[in-house]
Amino acid sequence: MNGKRREACAGYLFMTPWLLGLFGFTLIPMLISLYYSFTDFDLLTPETWIGISNYVKMFADKKFVGSLGVTFKFVFIGVPLQLAFALLLAVLFKKERRGIRLYRAAYYLPSLFGSSIAVAILWRRIFNKTGLVNQVLALLGIQGQNWIASPGTALNTLIVLQVWQFGASMVIFLASLKQIPTDYYEAATLDGAGKLRQFFSITLPLLTPMVFFNIVMQFINAFQSFTPAYIVSSGTGGPLNSTMFYSLYLYIKGFGEFQMGYASAMAWVLLLIIAAFTGLIFGTSKNWVHYD
Amino acid sequence: MQKTASITIRRKFRVGNLVFHVLVIAFALFMIYPLLWMLTSSFKPGTEIFKSASFLPETWTLESYTYGWEGISGYSFGVFLGNSLFVVALVMVGNVFTCSLTAFAFAKIRFPLSSFWFAIMLGTLMLPFHARLIPQYIIYNDLGWVNTYIPLVLxxxxxxxxxxxxxxxxxxxxxxxEMDEASRIDGCGFFMHYWRIILPLTVPSIITTCIFSFIWTWNDFFSQMIYLSKIETYTVALALRQYVDAMGNSYWGALFAMSIVSLMPLLFIFIGFQRFLMDGVTMGSIKG
Structure with missing residues (x-):
């Protein structure tokens, strides 16, 4: 066996676990779920082919359409706010100075804990009628409402939870901020550019690759968000479906009502939404992402 | 000339500095406050938690901890901690070995279609887990693996x-x-090259993999909830959810106490491996 062939064999040998995983745990299950999405399947009796009925039913399903709205609102308000905070704090914390490591750590901490059950439980408690938020408001003489139980505010508490976890993105921004050569700023200062001007003309353009990366990853994650909505609403998506995240509705359909076909169809629609969205960002990235 | 200029600038910024520190600390406290509140509340007697707005307990007590630790249906909270740690340990081992094998192939071996597979691998990063969830569940169910840790670990x-x-x-x-050249001259096979040379050099990346495997598995709720329904198999996340359902409003103390316990391992990791989480070691490499 010659060297090249030996190398190729070695390559595939090392890749074997991954290739088996790719087919066994990703591609084949995906195809099966595509098939299920065209069937009526309750896990107990064999599935029956019903064509595109699940997909048609979906768009007449008020709860489904509602869950899309809730998820979009959560994603398109929560993630940009989260990234804006991350960027702002990263710029503030760029310069090494006394106490800076401690500050960075303190702001990072929520993103470490944020997706845990413990914090979801805490959130449910602090926005409750007798919770921390209202205790503080009471000190100011304001009578607070039950934020979790009102359809108008329940989703907002979850958006706050999402924004609260900006630390991880902040750290990524910090790492790439440090790579911007300081002479760019020195030159700009000599040319008389102010801090704000420097931010928009130097910092932001050079950070766009990282902004791009963060937008893609955070959006994809936020679309799949489940735990906080489940805990805050006790798994119901209430009040009045105002916290019915897409993932939560899929879970209720699949594992609460055992409508596996419908849930599979929902999974594929989610996949298409994420793909379309990612494609859109990639497509427009030429216009706003600058690689040096 | 330049020196004096920088000194005046420094003086000018001293006030600015103070404002910066005050604002940053105030906002940090605002952000961390809910967590601190949960911590101090866990030391309050059950009746006090929602009655008084005071931050510190009037009387300090560990009753929430002892009550919470008793657990559910005869299984102490220690059992759930043990279960979570068991799953986490297996996930770490699996991730470190198989991901590093694959990475070695992509990084150090030339083989046909390698860039094609690499692109596919990047594509899988964007897949929502829902797309494979239901068939996987059905298969595990048919195999009788529901209520075991196999679906979470395999x-x-x-x-x-x-x-x-x-x-x-x-x-x-x-x-x-040069590392690759050297080991080729020494006549190392690919596996020896991976095992003896590359893996030891990859330790920082391996540590990061372990840390994130830990955090993600520890915080995972969805898949644990789907696959585990027997109390003796419960992980920390499932146990806490059960506490919410079982205890009602009067036992928030115990719930807070065990929530604090559940966050401790994450805090230890954060303190011990802060460099790996904070210096962008992970993410810096992503830019590539």
Whole structure:
């Protein structure tokens, strides 16, 4: 066996676990779920082919359409706010100075804990009628409402939870901020550019690759968000479906009502939404992402 | 000239500095306050938690901790901690070995279609887990593996965490090429090269993989909830959910106490491995 062939064999040998995983745990299950999405399947009796009925039913399903709205609102308000905070704090914390490591750590901490059950439980408690938020408001003489139980505010508490976890993105921004050569700023200062001007003309353009990366990853994650909505609403998506995240509705359909076909169809629609969205960002990235 | 200028600038900024520190500390406290509140509340007697707005308990007590630790249906909270740690340990082992094998292939071996597979691997990073969830569940159900840890752990032994594959690939690509030449001259096979040379050099990336495997598995709720329904198999996340359902409003103290316990391992990791989480070691490599 010659060297090249030996190398190729070695390559595939090392890749074997991954290739088996790719087919066994990703591609084949995906195809099966595509098939299920065209069937009526309750896990107990064999599935029956019903064509595109699940997909048609979906768009007449008020709860489904509602869950899309809730998820979009959560994603398109929560993630940009989260990234804006991350960027702002990263710029503030760029310069090494006394106490800076401690500050960075303190702001990072929520993103470490944020997706845990413990914090979801805490959130449910602090926005409750007798919770921390209202205790503080009471000190100011304001009578607070039950934020979790009102359809108008329940989703907002979850958006706050999402924004609260900006630390991880902040750290990524910090790492790439440090790579911007300081002479760019020195030159700009000599040319008389102010801090704000420097931010928009130097910092932001050079950070766009990282902004791009963060937008893609955070959006994809936020679309799949489940735990906080489940805990805050006790798994119901209430009040009045105002916290019915897409993932939560899929879970209720699949594992609460055992409508596996419908849930599979929902999974594929989610996949298409994420793909379309990612494609859109990639497509427009030429216009706003600058690689040096 | 330049020196005096910088000194005046420094003086001018001293007030600015103070404002900066005050604002940053105030906002940090605002952000961390809910967590601190949960911590101090866990030391309050059950009746006090929602009656008084005071931050510190009037009387300090560990009753919430002893009550919470008793657990559910005769299984102490220690059992759930043990279960979570068991799953986490297996996930770590699986991720480190199989992701590093794959990364080695991508980074150090030339083989046909390698860039094609690499692109596929990047694509899997963007897949929502829902797309494979239901068939996987049905298969595990048919195999009788529901209520075991197999569904949570097995995929990790097939390098399904593309993020780690990607991270380690980038890291290994950054290692000096001379290493490869040297071991080729010494007549090392590919496996020896991986095991003796590359893996030891990849330790920082391996540590990062372990840390994130820990955090993600520890915080995971969805898949644990789907696959585990017997109390003796419960992980920390499931146990806490059960506490919410079982205890009602009067036992928030115990719930807070065990929530604090559940966050402790994450805090220890954060303190011990802050450098790996904060210095962008992970993410820096992603830029590549």
């Amino acid at each position: 995929p990790k032994f097939f390098a399904t965490e593309g993020f780690f594959v990607f991270m380690m690939t980038q890291y290994m690509r950054g290692l000096p090429r």
